Amino acid sequence: xxxxxxxxxxxxxxxxxxxxxxxxxxxxxxxxxxxxxxxxxxxxxxxxxxxxxxxxxxxxxxxxxxxxxxxxxxxxxxxxxxxxxxxxxxxxxxxxxxxxxxxxxxxxxxxxxxxxxxxxxxxxxxxxx
Amino acid sequence: xxxxxxxxxxxxxxxxxxxxxxxxxxxxxxxxxxxxxxxxxxxxxxxxxxxxxxxxxxxxxxxxxxxxxxxxxxxxxxxxxxxxxxxxxxxxxxxxxxxxxxxxxxxxxxxxxxxxxxxxxxxxxxxxxxxxxxxxxxxxxxxxxxxxxxxxxxxxxxxxxxxxxxxxxxxxxxxxxxxxxxxxxxxxxxxxxxxxxxxxxxxxxxxxxxxxxxxxxxxxxxxxxxxxxxxxxxxxxxxxxxxxxxxxxxxxxxxxxxxxxxxxxxxxxxxxxxxxxxxxxxxxxxxxxxxxxxxxxxxxxxxxxxxxxxxxxxxxxxxxxxxxxxxxxxxxxxxxxxxxxxxxxxxxxxxxxxxxxxxxxxxxxxxxxxxxxxxxxxxxxxxxxxxxxxxxxxxxxxxxxxxxxxxxxxxxxxxxxxxxxxxxxxxxxxxxxxxxxxxxxxxxxxxxxxxxxxxxxxxxxxxxxxxxx
Numbered sequence: 001x002x003x004x005x006x007x008x009x010x011x012x013x014x015x016x017x018x019x020x021x022x023x024x025x026x027x028x029x030x031x032x033x034x035x036x037x038x039x040x041x042x043x044x045x046x047x048x049x050x051x052x053x054x055x056x057x058x059x060x061x062x063x064x065x066x067x068x069x070x071x072x073x074x075x076x077x078x079x080x081x082x083x084x085x086x087x088x089x090x091x092x093x094x095x096x097x098x099x100x101x102x103x104x105x106x107x108x109x110x111x112x113x114x115x116x117x118x119x120x121x122x123x124x125x126x127x128x129x
Numbered sequence: 130x131x132x133x134x135x136x137x138x139x140x141x142x143x144x145x146x147x148x149x150x151x152x153x154x155x156x157x158x159x160x161x162x163x164x165x166x167x168x169x170x171x172x173x174x175x176x177x178x179x180x181x182x183x184x185x186x187x188x189x190x191x192x193x194x195x196x197x198x199x200x201x202x203x204x205x206x207x208x209x210x211x212x213x214x215x216x217x218x219x220x221x222x223x224x225x226x227x228x229x230x231x232x233x234x235x236x237x238x239x240x241x242x243x244x245x246x247x248x249x250x251x252x253x254x255x256x257x258x259x260x261x262x263x264x265x266x267x268x269x270x271x272x273x274x275x276x277x278x279x280x281x282x283x284x285x286x287x288x289x290x291x292x293x294x295x296x297x298x299x300x301x302x303x304x305x306x307x308x309x310x311x312x313x314x315x316x317x318x319x320x321x322x323x324x325x326x327x328x329x330x331x332x333x334x335x336x337x338x339x340x341x342x343x344x345x346x347x348x349x350x351x352x353x354x355x356x357x358x359x360x361x362x363x364x365x366x367x368x369x370x371x372x373x374x375x376x377x378x379x380x381x382x383x384x385x386x387x388x389x390x391x392x393x394x395x396x397x398x399x400x401x402x403x404x405x406x407x408x409x410x411x412x413x414x415x416x417x418x419x420x421x422x423x424x425x426x427x428x429x430x431x432x433x434x435x436x437x438x439x440x441x442x443x444x445x446x447x448x449x450x451x452x453x454x455x456x457x458x459x460x461x462x463x464x465x466x467x468x469x470x471x472x473x474x475x476x477x478x479x480x481x482x483x484x485x486x487x488x489x490x491x492x493x494x495x496x497x498x499x500x501x502x503x504x505x506x507x508x509x510x511x512x513x514x515x516x517x518x519x520x521x522x523x524x525x526x527x528x529x530x531x532x533x534x535x536x537x538x539x540x541x542x543x544x545x546x547x548x549x550x551x552x553x554x555x556x557x558x559x560x561x562x563x564x565x566x567x568x569x570x571x572x573x574x575x576x577x578x579x580x581x582x583x584x585x586x587x588x589x590x591x592x593x594x595x596x597x598x
Contacts, residue, residue: 063527
């Protein structure tokens, strides 16, 4: 992963929860990354085509295409694009969804709620892979 | 103005309404001359003047075609309850009228409980008879009894000698009602329910079977259960990770393709007896398949929808449940009933009555609600096991539905109820349902319908997303 023209890694953050996008987006920006956002899997795929992110962080439970389907499509479009799956906004345990995401090739999984350092650490880990 | 526009449309037709024939008992003294205004009713006079003006000399467009149907006398029968029930009564009347009209017919409200109806293609006699049928349906729905001339008034547009329109009272109402009764093929079965219940919960009663054989000019083809197919949709028990229940439902098919499933397959103008026929057809299909499954030692449960309009009448409910009597105890423990079409705000006592009637024949009783239902205490108290909603039925976006679903599940679980979701056609909605804690899922995105229930099989998230193991 080499980053875009400015040198900063471009991360696409896909989550239907605006509060999550703001909080996680701020954490990543503070860590020196360029962040672009999408609020569901469909618009996320459009951003991948038009903005060529270097890494994708995707929630799994979203309307109008969730993260599992989005990861399946990403693996067809750009098999090598790193993906971090995040989940945990529902009332029940979402570890089963995270397991599925891993099976589909997510490079890392993270259960919500997580500390700011955890998401930044996950990005660093995936960059080094 | 609606009346004026309707006149324009009628004016464009080649033929005027058939000329009215003389009434059998017409009293010549009652015929209006040009010098006799309609007595003692300024509203009526104003309407007559308006009709005269609109017809613009072409009174043949109006004569016989325009009927004024008045229900103002009903107010007295309700007495002090009128204020509380007025809106519902008005709804019942308007529905009864709407059901009887052909595409080209028009009706508008006149005053509190008056309705001006323009019949495009009927003779005066036919129009009057149709008005009498409307009044009869309203009386049955409201009071559980046949209509009498005390309940309503029909006035027919006629032309006076000086070319004015007059709304003449149909003075042969008793003959009209007798003629209607003679035309109807009465059966031995009388469907009577508590009139107060009819108005409050809107279920109504109709002697529909008697009407089905009457009236050459009826505008709809009666529904037959054989018009539809009956299929089984697998239901996923999310916590057990198994497809172990099959929901029997009607379907409209063309060749091998399913065009509509479940409630979407059912015509939306079914009369209560037709709905009973449909519900019985679903039940017969399910019971037959259940008995076959028992013989073949297949392990599965079968759930069937039953409409509130079938359950709401004691007679219809009895006819329905008679289909279950052949099912022995082992069969009954594999059957689930789902009550569909519950009216908004259904009282707990009513819910309990319906649930209690079904429980002896089933493993559990479920109830389909709207996603914004918030009184789950009464469902639990009535012995309902699970509550669910149809994702395809509302006007929410998927994002909105997900939010509502989370609240629905939380409210239901607080009262110890399981939950189910039908009709979700996307993986994202199903995933959200699982994350929210919905117990059972069924719909096209889970798996396809089958013609027969099958043995229970394992089904997990990998299967939902089509991921090979």
